[in-house]
Amino acid sequence: MSLDEKEIEKRYYSIGEVARFFEVNTSLIRFWEKEFDILKPKKNKKGNRLFTKKDFDNLKVIYHLVKERGFTLKGAQTKMRTNMEDTAQNAEIVERLKNLRQALIEIKNQL
Numbered sequence: 596m597s598l599d600e601k602e603i604e605k606r607y608y609s610i611g612e613v614a615r616f617f618e619v620n621t622s623l624i625r626f627w628e629k630e631f632d633i634l635k636p637k638k639n640k641k642g643n644r645l646f647t648k649k650d651f652d653n654l655k656v657i658y659h660l661v662k663e664r665g666f667t668l669k670g671a672q673t674k675m676r677t678n679m680e681d682t683a684q685n686a687e688i689v690e691r692l693k694n695l696r697q698a699l700i701e702i703k704n705q706l
Contacts, residue, residue: 607637607645616651617658627657630668633675652683659686 614621628634628644633653636644646654660671660682674682 607647608651610636610644610646613646613651613654617654617662619658619662624654627654627661631657631672631675655690656683656686659689663689 608616610621610624614624617624625644628636631653634646634650634657636646636650638644656675656679657671660666660674661668666674
């Protein structure tokens with residue numbers, strides 16, 4: 596999972612872009628929006644959801660807890676309420692380690 600440089604600079608992400616990044620269905624993103632009050636995407640005149648960088652970062656934490664660590668929704672909600680900073684930091688560390696692992700695999704394959 597990676598965004599190219601241009602996408603990182605965007606102010607808003609569509610629900611489709613967010614779903615593709617996490618490799619999940621848009622319906623799951625909408626479901627998480629209902630379950631986690633920390634997600635507050637803006638909606639345009641057509642009603643399309645527009646996710647900010649902050650929403651995107653919060654989705655990374657939710658994804659990490661639910662999909663990678665196996666938390667229930669209730670457990671993830673509690674974890675985010677009680678210890679959001681550490682949880683976000685752990686999700687970021689896991690993401691960096693994955694990227695590092697991928698880079699090392701690429702280097703190994705080139706040798």
